[in-house]
Amino acid sequence: MITVSNLKIGHYETIAQCGSLQLDKGVLYALVGNNGSGKSTFFKTICGIIPAISGELILFGKPLSSLSHLERSKTIAFVESKFSGVELLSVAEYIGLGRAPYTGISGRLSQYDFIKIKETISFFGIQDLKNRFTDSLSDGERQLCAIARAVVQETPFIVLDEPTSSLDFRNKKLIMQKLKEIAEKENKCILLSTHDIELTFEFDCQLLGVFENEISMLKEMRYEDLKEKLLA
């Protein structure tokens, strides 16, 4: 369980705040809000990549700030909005890096790591991409790989910054469906941001929104109302 209270976020000055919020395991959360509203900053803050200006973030009973880099990487997996691929890095190697929090100083993968990687690759149906270089993939393929890397990290909490942007409609649905499945079957808390609000309703996501610099849960919100709110 992740609880947020009186959080103020921003690089130097506060760009958004969150009075109180509670995220549970087994649920797929979708954060909506217009460009520049602070969605990415919020994500980077709850992943511990940039510090909060003030407020409290508790992850499964421990304050985020008390976690070491390693402990954090075993608790939260973060998928950036853009992964443009790395030259000469194969898909298998890339997904394998998701096991980094568990490997020793040499970075060698164990038998269990390989099983986990293989399982995840087949869950996402990307066996054919295994030996391709990550910079040669299409946007949709690359996004699947990035999510697979986060899943392989075996964290209870996965945060994805606009995972469906720049994808075609079929890939958008595929990604949402896979995320929903992981959240429910593996009992993970998954939080994503998106502008595809139809999809958040289609896949029955718990909605969060950033409106007037306030991040909050949107309970019982109808599609039409949300659309209106985003256009306001």
Add this chain to the structure above:
Amino acid sequence: MKHSGRWILLLSVFLTLVFLHFQSGEITVSFVDIYNSIFHYNENQTTHILFLEFRLPRIIMALIAGASLSVAGMLMQTMFNNPLAGPYILGINSGASLLVAIGILSGFSLFQSTGGLIGAALIGSFLVGSLMLLLAGKIRSNIGLLLVGIMISSFIGSIISFLEAGSNAEKLRNFTLWSMGSLQHVQLNQIVPILGVVFSAFIGIFFCVKPLNILVLGEVSANSLGINTKRLNLVIILLTAILAGVVTAFCGPIAFVGLAVPNVTRMLFKTRNHRILLFANLIIGSIFMLICDILILQLEHLMVIPINVLTSFIGAPFVIYVVFKSGVR
């Protein structure tokens, strides 16, 4: 083992070049001479003196310089996520040059010692390296970073020129000799401390293989995979400063090796795994430097070519090739 064919090929090329190196130059050294000068040293034999005093330090220095600069280049290219980064183009060498210039031209005796020279070069390269790291956070484009590096080099170059203008003839001669770059000024008793420093840096890098492999995903991803990127960047700058600084202190500024060799290595091994890249850069860097020095020895009877001239002559066109091939933005 994967790539074993490539390793065997590289090793044979390496050994052939070592052999060729001994066979090049005005006076060649045979294996019998080498064996005798090590195990039955006789100070009345000119070949023995020649081997131990000149040829042995020279070839070891060639190997150290090639390997160190290439590995330093690999570190820079991974850290700045830029295939055109290298210790020379980012001004790391010039930082070393500045402090060595201050040392030689000021005439303080502390700086004339082996340790003083290493120390000065190391501090100089570390300072410029840290400055580049600081600026890199603010510069988004690959080319922008290189431009800043080149400007820093020019700026430091002009400071050095000021210092030169105000120095007396003898100090100036010493400094000019150093700045032309050469593998020949190192003496056998200096080789051991140099080897010690460089070797410890290589061991340090070996322990950074895992974080380096993760760093290719960018700082944010590396951070979320458990890497303290701020600390890692500092360690990388420090290790680069040691490698580039020591080589610059003893051989003068050597351009383009650190930029070109890591690119060749990646093309040859087609991997981003730093465990492989580290060893491959060590051997390919040595090979590149041996080739350059063999050419210098072969042309010795016609003219004396500074090592820096030759590495630029080969390296600069290659860099242009990399720009065209990879479409660096």
